[in-house]
Amino acid sequence: MIENGKILVETLVVCCYGKFNPIRGFTIRELEIATNNFDARNVIKDGYAYKFYKGFVEDRTVSVMKFNDILNDGHEDCFNNIIFASKLSSHKNVLKLTGCCLETRIPVIVFESVKNRTLADHIYQNQPHFEPLLLSQRLRIAVHIANAIAYLHIGFSRPILHRNIRPSRIFLDEGYIAKLFDFSLSVSIPEGETCVKDKVTGTMGFLAPEYINTGDFNEKCDVFSFGMLLLVLLTGQKIFDPSRGDEIGAGHYWLLHYVKKCIENNEFDEIVDPIIVSEGPRVGKEKQLQGFRELALMCVCESAEDRPTTVDVAKRLKQIYQHLA
Template sequence: MKLEWAIGKKICNQAKKSNSSICGENSSCIDSMGSSGYLCRCAVGYEGNPYLNGLGGCQDIDECNLLWGRVCAPGATCENRVPGYFCRCPAGTWGNGSASGIGCHKPHKHFPMVEIIIAAVVSAGLLIPCLYLLYSARKKRQLRNLNAKYFRQNGGLLLRQYPSPSKGTSIKHIKIFSARDLIKATGNFDSSRIRGSGGQGSFYMGTQEDGLIIAVKKSEEVGQEQVDQFINELVILGQIDHKNIVKLLGCCLETQVPLLIYEFISGCTLYQKLHDDPNLTIQLSWKDRLRVAREIAEALSHLHGCISMPIFHRDVKSSNILLDENFTAKLADFGVCRLVPIDKIRVSPTVKGTIGYLDPEYFKTEKLTEKSDVYSFGVVLLELLSGRKPVQDEQTPGYGSLVMHFLSYVERGNLHEVLDKGIVKEAKMADLLAIAEIARSCLRLKGEERPTMKEVAQKLACLG
């Protein structure tokens, strides 16, 4: 026989809402399997009478002391909880400690990869900054040693001891540029920045951080001759301050090849303007040509006589005359210049100059005087008058030298045959004849018969 019973006619939810449930502490209400009523049952981990409270009701079961079976795995410690229990594995083992679970196990011996990785990361975090500091210190020391080497190699010691031509003359106002700044300014001396080249090196256009545009002169060769020319040009230009002479801004001794930094002239050379592009939209007018002649004559006169020790340029030619956007002339390239004591003639061990401009007397005797620059300036005057190159003019059969060509026509009284057709209509014939006469006097074979540059400058100033 099966006996089924239940309390009341309400199910658990109804009894709870009406507070009529008679279930005791630590018990739970369950609906009867019949049509109505409910029953009470002790909660999990408790045993006793679910309809009573206190000691007579549902009490905690001490699972650790049960006689009907071990609840924890061997070696584990059973701890009674209210309700339930907890199996604790001994130290040095792992697992849940339960007899019905995975129990307790000793850890397998394994290679401490994680520990090693952590130690390596920590060590690297300390070692890398130390190595970087050591590397940076070494690089700085190497750079200082290299800069000192280049400084000596580029004549820095000689430059410090270079004798001044007169008391109070110095080059202390010349700025010393760093190699890093010049590399940045010129795009690491990119070939697209080259604005001119010659026997003394190439000129690179550079832009400084403050926006100032500069010209950097870099020699293509490394040798004692280049160093001597560098020191020579630096010392000479460091003493000159004239509006028609290109201004030297500074130098750099930290590179393998010494560098000179000049003001940047945005135009072209007189040679390019007269000879390289006959289709230029803006040709040099007679007014501009006469002004260029005056400005260069004044610049040479300044070199020869306005300082205590004369300076001889030795390479006056149209390609060493720069023109800005307004055709203002500036004399440039002083690599082969020489300081010469007053009332002395310098005997040069090597004749310097350019074919077509070179003074024949200087070429023959190797004796350098101020009249050598006068001769070369006379050739520049012929270029301004004729628009022709100093040598090998392809337009005239049998033409070899502009000087000889000019003199032969002047002697026959045919100056018109030599003059540039573009300026004949613009210029006064009297001025053209005067310039031709000045040029003729500058080109005399004997230097003592030539005028000084001061006299030439004065004559040019009276024209136009």
């Protein structure tokens, strides 16, 4: 606990320009009681590196993020989440940090509650207790996340890069308010630099081509990932799916290749998520779909220079959502 506390304080002071904002401390016993000893039935997200549990603290629902204790890099990922969540929690579309427990080998983090699991759960799983996500809801979720990412990029003296934008990194709260989370890979661009150079990490299919080729990551790489998120929202399809390549080649296992091929063949309408199609026609719907598609393709341009900024993306999405496209 002492070592974890020392690391946390030192890291927060460095990242917050000499200031340290105290974070509420929880005991492991409090969190065991809150989650019924981390009962598997309380898991709301099960990932490779961590699990999120639904819990109750002082009659208030919370989300508890517990890392896998066998991870060698678990400490780094955990402290990254605490650091960046503490800086970003004021934004309504970022999952709000409540506190943490330093008594375990890898600290346990406590966040605000979430009601409706992740966007990936709703897009991919089609579970009967999930209501279908309509086009208007998808557009609103896109607006929320674009606003959050724009805040990361311009809200601080040095831009913050998320580096892992995808549906499983977005919780949906009551009313389907989108909340960006998981800052395990996030990093600030150093002062005087225009990018971060690092080993390639993240999720294939969401990674910008220049990052794969050079290891250089900047804001436009986040824009590319967000563009892929828009394509997932439009099509309801997974980023990688071997069944897609049976007739048009293995390269189209990847969603971006598949979408481009369908557009070349004037078949894009055929791959719009059937849930969106089943809504039926209404005034402005086709214009919204067109604007949504065009913006997504701008975000995933091969050349980073041709991609819009996240601020421009957020503005454009708001226009599309409000039928002003």
